[in-house]
Amino acid sequence: MEDITLRNLWKAQDEKLDRTMKLNLFILESLQKQKAQSKLNGLARLKLVAVILGIVWSLFLGMLIYGNQLQNIYFTVSVGMIMLITVAAIAIYINHIALIKNLDYSQSITYTQKKLAKLQASTFNNRFIVLQMPFYTTWFWSTQMIESSGIKFWLIAVPITLAFTLLTIWLFKNLTPLNMHKNWVKFLVKNDPEHRPVMQAQKFLNEIEEFKKAS
Structure with missing residues (x-):
């Protein structure tokens, strides 16, 4: 009788703990x-x-190009490239906002973590913006x-543009998720x-997984 009572007490205690x-x-x-949602909503507002x-x-750059009327090809090409890269960056940002807003926090932690991993990988696409750098060194060029300027142009302006071009290529190639180490x-x-x-949102979700494992 006492054994049955003791087992029932243990069972009740286990159920209570569960x-x-x-x-x-x-x-x-x-x-x-x-x-996590608060952090990501703040990120969506920033974007x-x-x-x-x-x-x-x-729009401002487009007005400058229109006003130039191809009078200076260096200016037109440089500003045009900056504008095109900016438009591409806008498209990337809009995609990020959509990814954030479409997150369903009622789904499993695994689902949310996968979506965050996709967002983080996509965020590296922002490095596309660095491709503007060389064109900021050429927009003021003219025939x-x-x-x-003569020799000064080839000794000063060209090396500066070349340096920015090489830096841009290096950054674009190396700022990838593969180099996170x-x-x-x-x-x-x-x-x-x-x-x-x-990363903070991922950390919050990882703490849930750690709690599950510990329990």
């Missing part, structure tokens, strides 16, 4: 998902501001300037206002 663990998991999961500013900047890439990512919220 309910407590499930409740704690539910509370933790709800809280961590809210934190929306970037989209608006990018559109304004692109008259080249002729009047490199310290300089880690540093840039951790301090990037676009990467940091995604």
